[in-house]
Amino acid sequence: MDAKEYLMKTSKEVDGPIKSYIPDEEPMRLIEASRRYPYAGGKRMRPAMVLAACGAVGGDRKKAMPLAVAIEYIHNFTLIHDDYMDGDSKRRGMTTIHVDYGMPTAILAGDALFAKAFQIIAELDVDGEKLREVLRYVTKAVWDLARGQEMDTANEGQLVSEEVYIETIRLKTSVLFAAAAAGGAIVGGADKKTVEAINEYAMALGLGFQIFDDYLGICGDSSKTGKSVGNDIRKGKCTILITHAMSHIKDPKIMAEFKGILGNMDATEEQIARAREILTESGSIEYARKTAQKKVDEAISKIKFLKPSEEKEFMIALAQYAINRDV
Amino acid sequence: MDAKEYLMKTSKEVDGPIKSYIPDEEPMRLIEASRRYPYAGGKRMRPAMVLAACGAVGGDRKKAMPLAVAIEYIHNFTLIHDDYMDGDSKRRGMTTIHVDYGMPTAILAGDALFAKAFQIIAELDVDGEKLREVLRYVTKAVWDLARGQEMDTANEGQLVSEEVYIETIRLKTSVLFAAAAAGGAIVGGADKKTVEAINEYAMALGLGFQIFDDYLGICGDSSKTGKSVGNDIRKGKCTILITHAMSHIKDPKIMAEFKGILGNMDATEEQIARAREILTESGSIEYARKTAQKKVDEAISKIKFLKPSEEKEFMIALAQYAINRDV
Numbered sequence: 287m288d289a290k291e292y293l294m295k296t297s298k299e300v301d302g303p304i305k306s307y308i309p310d311e312e313p314m315r316l317i318e319a320s321r322r323y324p325y326a327g328g329k330r331m332r333p334a335m336v337l338a339a340c341g342a343v344g345g346d347r348k349k350a351m352p353l354a355v356a357i358e359y360i361h362n363f364t365l366i367h368d369d370y371m372d373g374d375s376k377r378r379g380m381t382t383i384h385v386d387y388g389m390p391t392a393i394l395a396g397d398a399l400f401a402k403a404f405q406i407i408a409e410l411d412v413d414g415e416k417l418r419e420v421l422r423y424v425t426k427a428v429w430d431l432a433r434g435q436e437m438d439t440a441n442e443g444q445l446v447s448e449e450v451y452i453e454t455i456r457l458k459t460s461v462l463f464a465a466a467a468a469g470g471a472i473v474g475g476a477d478k479k480t481v482e483a484i485n486e487y488a489m490a491l492g493l494g495f496q497i498f499d500d501y502l503g504i505c506g507d508s509s510k511t512g513k514s515v516g517n518d519i520r521k522g523k524c525t526i527l528i529t530h531a532m533s534h535i536k537d538p539k540i541m542a543e544f545k546g547i548l549g550n551m552d553a554t555e556e557q558i559a560r561a562r563e564i565l566t567e568s569g570s571i572e573y574a575r576k577t578a579q580k581k582v583d584e585a586i587s588k589i590k591f592l593k594p595s596e597e598k599e600f601m602i603a604l605a606q607y608a609i610n611r612d613v
Numbered sequence: 614m615d616a617k618e619y620l621m622k623t624s625k626e627v628d629g630p631i632k633s634y635i636p637d638e639e640p641m642r643l644i645e646a647s648r649r650y651p652y653a654g655g656k657r658m659r660p661a662m663v664l665a666a667c668g669a670v671g672g673d674r675k676k677a678m679p680l681a682v683a684i685e686y687i688h689n690f691t692l693i694h695d696d697y698m699d700g701d702s703k704r705r706g707m708t709t710i711h712v713d714y715g716m717p718t719a720i721l722a723g724d725a726l727f728a729k730a731f732q733i734i735a736e737l738d739v740d741g742e743k744l745r746e747v748l749r750y751v752t753k754a755v756w757d758l759a760r761g762q763e764m765d766t767a768n769e770g771q772l773v774s775e776e777v778y779i780e781t782i783r784l785k786t787s788v789l790f791a792a793a794a795a796g797g798a799i800v801g802g803a804d805k806k807t808v809e810a811i812n813e814y815a816m817a818l819g820l821g822f823q824i825f826d827d828y829l830g831i832c833g834d835s836s837k838t839g840k841s842v843g844n845d846i847r848k849g850k851c852t853i854l855i856t857h858a859m860s861h862i863k864d865p866k867i868m869a870e871f872k873g874i875l876g877n878m879d880a881t882e883e884q885i886a887r888a889r890e891i892l893t894e895s896g897s898i899e900y901a902r903k904t905a906q907k908k909v910d911e912a913i914s915k916i917k918f919l920k921p922s923e924e925k926e927f928m929i930a931l932a933q934y935a936i937n938r939d940v
Binding site for chain 2: 289311312313315316364367370371389391393394397398400401402403405408409411413414415416417418421422425426428429431432433435436437439440453551570
């Protein structure tokens with residue numbers, strides 16, 4: 287099973303439905319603004335997770351399609367608000383909403399997508415008690431997303447503990463992913479224990495993904511990742527490599543040297559190479575890779591008990607892909 | 614039945630519960646920001662509407678309390694975002710959230726309250742299908758609120774038609790009020806026809822309230838309303854008085870004179886008095902008052918069929934109060 291192939295397949299399946307839930311309506315300016323991100327394509331990781339979890343528990347994937355759309359809308363709502371908060375003018379080649387439509391419409395387009403997502407969830411083709419279960423996971427995830435984003439803002443330029451770092455990425459990236467998986471399993475008719483296991487799978491996977499991203503940020507091939515490899519260091523971004531390094535660089539002179547490079551926007555390529563050398567010697571790079579591996583192993587162990595299916599295969603393949611990629 | 618007394622009574626009932634749904638949690642900065650508006654008191658019109666509608670259909674008001682809180686949180690979420698969009702630094706004597714906590718936290722506090730509201734709704738003590746019904750009304754209302762706010766922004770400084778004006782205030786102020794009433798009735802166990810009637814009652818009442826506000830903006834006693842009476846005219850605010858005047862001032866000279874005053878921030882007290890004279894002659898003031906009266910009559914007629922109860926009395930009294938107040 288090739289995870290990327292499955293993603294491409296589901297991305298195509300999702301494209302039509304994702305464009306069918308925001309009809310023309312006044313004021314069209316708001317409608318257009320709220321459509322831009324969801325209509326633009328992308329990896330559709332969260333919708334794929336909804337559909338796969340539904341299929342993996344023996345459910346009818348089609349029944350989970352509206353939830354897949356709703357989760358993607360929620361993801362897009364957070365992107366619109368985040369882009370404005372961060373002052374970003376570009377996202378995947380598109381101009382961001384606040385740049386083209388102005389601040390008020392950007393905030394409202396986010397709010398509107400959020401509302402639309404729950405309008406869609408209200409119509410899910412499941413009984414009311416299952417609807418309540420889905421609602422619990424998804425609303426909790428959005429609450430946590432706001433907390434994670436606030437933490438991320440507060441952490442900026444700070445050296446935080448590994449505990450705080452992990453909690454921040456859990457809230458910022460894993461919870462919605464996990465809610466997508468749990469929601470898909472509920473719609474698929476899974477019992478509570480199965481739903482919880484699938485939720486834990488996706489939570490661990492989300493962490494593994496993010497931690498491996500941090501690893502790639504230092505050790506990746508910039509011609510493939512498209513990101514300047516020294517960037518995380520120049521920005522002083524507090525990743526798991528940095529939280530590890532802070533307690534594992536024993537020589538005060540080396541620590542001083544490292545801190546002189548970290549967060550220095552003018553650091554030269556030689557300095558970046560030296561920082562990477564220090565991170566290698568402190569074991570921080572290896573630690574990040576191993577921690578990502580551990581999370582992925584944990585994720586896979588959670589769903590071992592599921593009956594064999596194409597969807598289960600995808601879920602395992604996706605976990606393996608999370609730490610075996612160069613982009 | 615004194616509507617204000619009932620409001621004060623329910624406001625006290627709601628105060629405790631409203632402070633019980635946002636526990637201490639990290640990051641506390643976000644928690645504090647999201648608590649400020651809901652904890653600050655106020656008229657609690659929407660919670661009162663939830664509780665009254667529940668009681669009016671013979672339901673147990675206590676069962677509707679969580680929904681009352683959720684609706685108030687949604688109202689507060691929109692206030693936080695609106696205050697930021699409008700650049701307002703004060704609300705009812707409080708400093709606004711974005712002023713004290715900065716823009717990102719203000720946007721996130723709004724998002725968080727929105728999420729919390731739906732977390733509360735997910736736990737409503739009703740069966741799953743009733744939960745679905747509540748969810749339909751409330752999610753539609755939030756979608757409409759975003760549309761209304763966008764329209765309001767677009768209308769600024771424009772002379773729009775009465776139709777556009779009514780649609781804007783319906784979306785901006787009536788829909789959440791109407792969802793509160795419908796939701797309360799659903800929790801109270803009402804059948805669909807009753808729910809719909811109560812929804813229509815609150816929608817018409819919301820319009821009557823807003824239109825009478827516009828009337829007060831021109832004819833009110835500023836020592837009571839606390840608003841400068843010429844303000845709406847100086848700002849060129851497009852109220853129903855203005856949409857009416859635009860098609861009922863027949864003399865082009867008077868129209869030119871009126872337009873010279875409308876939207877003129879430096880208009881003198883004499884000019885404001887003259888504008889009011891013109892609005893009286895064109896029948897626009899009387900038209901606003903009568904339209905508000907018509908909406909209130911319509912509202913009351915919708916709930917005539919309900920069995921007598923204290924709550925029904927309040928709902929009627931509130932409608933009458935909407936157009937018999939000086940503040």
